[in-house]
Amino acid sequence: MATTETTPGAPENPGAVAPVIEPPRKRTARTPRSTRTNFELFAWLFMRLSGIVLVILVLGHLLIQLYLDGGITKVSFAFVAGRWSNPWWQVWDLVMLWLAMLHGANGLRTVINDYAERAATRAWLKALLYAATVFTVLLGTLVIFTFDPNIS
Amino acid sequence: MPAGTMYRGREGMWSWVAHRVTGVLIFFFLFVHVLDTSLVRVSPEAYDTVIATYKNPVVNLMEFGLVAAILFHALNGLRIIAVDFWAKGPKMQRTMLWSVVVVWVVLMLGSIYPVLQHTIHQLFGKG
Numbered sequence: 001m002a003t004t005e006t007t008p009g010a011p012e013n014p015g016a017v018a019p020v021i022e023p024p025r026k027r028t029a030r031t032p033r034s035t036r037t038n039f040e041l042f043a044w045l046f047m048r049l050s051g052i053v054l055v056i057l058v059l060g061h062l063l064i065q066l067y068l069d070g071g072i073t074k075v076s077f078a079f080v081a082g083r084w085s086n087p088w089w090q091v092w093d094l095v096m097l098w099l100a101m102l103h104g105a106n107g108l109r110t111v112i113n114d115y116a117e118r119a120a121t122r123a124w125l126k127a128l129l130y131a132a133t134v135f136t137v138l139l140g141t142l143v144i145f146t147f148d149p150n151i152s
Numbered sequence: 153m154p155a156g157t158m159y160r161g162r163e164g165m166w167s168w169v170a171h172r173v174t175g176v177l178i179f180f181f182l183f184v185h186v187l188d189t190s191l192v193r194v195s196p197e198a199y200d201t202v203i204a205t206y207k208n209p210v211v212n213l214m215e216f217g218l219v220a221a222i223l224f225h226a227l228n229g230l231r232i233i234a235v236d237f238w239a240k241g242p243k244m245q246r247t248m249l250w251s252v253v254v255v256w257v258v259l260m261l262g263s264i265y266p267v268l269q270h271t272i273h274q275l276f277g278k279g
Contacts, residue, residue: 048232048233048236048237051226051229051230051232051233052230052233054226055226055229055230058222058226059222059223059226062219062222066215066219066266066267067263067266067267068266070269070270071266071267071268071269071270072206072207072212072215072267072270073207073269073270075203075206076196076199076200076203077192077196077199077200078196080189080192080199081192097186100182101182101186104175104178104179104182105179107172107175107176107179108175108176108179111172111175111176132183136182136183136186136187139186139187139190140186140189140190142193143186143189143190143192143193146193147192147193148193151192151193151195151196152195152196
């Protein structure tokens with residue numbers, strides 16, 4: 001920047017009152033309904049809080065499934081049945097399923113909002129995302145609650 | 153791309169890109185993973201048949217890639233939280249990113265045998 005240029009907005013006479021600039025995201029009566037809530041704030045906070053919990057839940061899950069006792073080799077129906085006979089691991093997996101799906105869905109929502117430029121494309125992609133998320137969360141929940149070790 | 157318009161975001165930008173890419177990959181794996189686990193409600197044989205594909209050396213290598221993506225996303229996620237909530241976070245973001253990279257490399261080196269042991273035994277015999 002050239003040194004002779006003045007900083008935009010800098011007072012030309014120091015005694016004058018600074019001009020009032022309206023905040024760019026100030027909510028007015030004309031603000032669309034969808035941006036009148038604190039949804040984005042809660043989504044932002046949820047990503048951080050769920051992220052901390054997921055670090056523990058997912059790394060613990062990886063350690064058990066992929067590292068200990070032969071890694072992936074020991075994973076089988078019998079192994080799953082053994083783990084889900086303990087309510088601790090049922091709750092662990094249930095919480096992990098819900099948090100990971102919501103964390104991932106919100107992340108992909110952000111990605112879609114960033115890259116899909118046409119409003120209709122955004123709407124369709126997000127509809128698909130929400131449908132797939134609801135289906136997967138419900139399916140996973142159903143499987144954890146209705147698991148039958150004696151199925152044949 | 154017009155000259156002079158390249159965004160030089162350096163480490164902060166690239167960690168953001170890597171966080172997005174790993175996040176999307178992990179999310180798509182999660183869909184598949186819930187579906188394959190749901191086979192326990194079909195029959196033990198159906199589940200074990202699909203889990204057998206996870207023990208294929210090529211898929212085993214993809215599991216190593218999944219671990220790499222998850223570990224980076226987890227470590228960098230903690231860094232983002234520190235940037236947002238820790239007073240010194242923004243100032244320390246670059247230092248923290250390189251710490252994330254170092255910890256990630258150490259954990260990945262330590263993961264080679266535990267995660268890939270099935271493939272190692274299959275390819276080189278049970279030594």
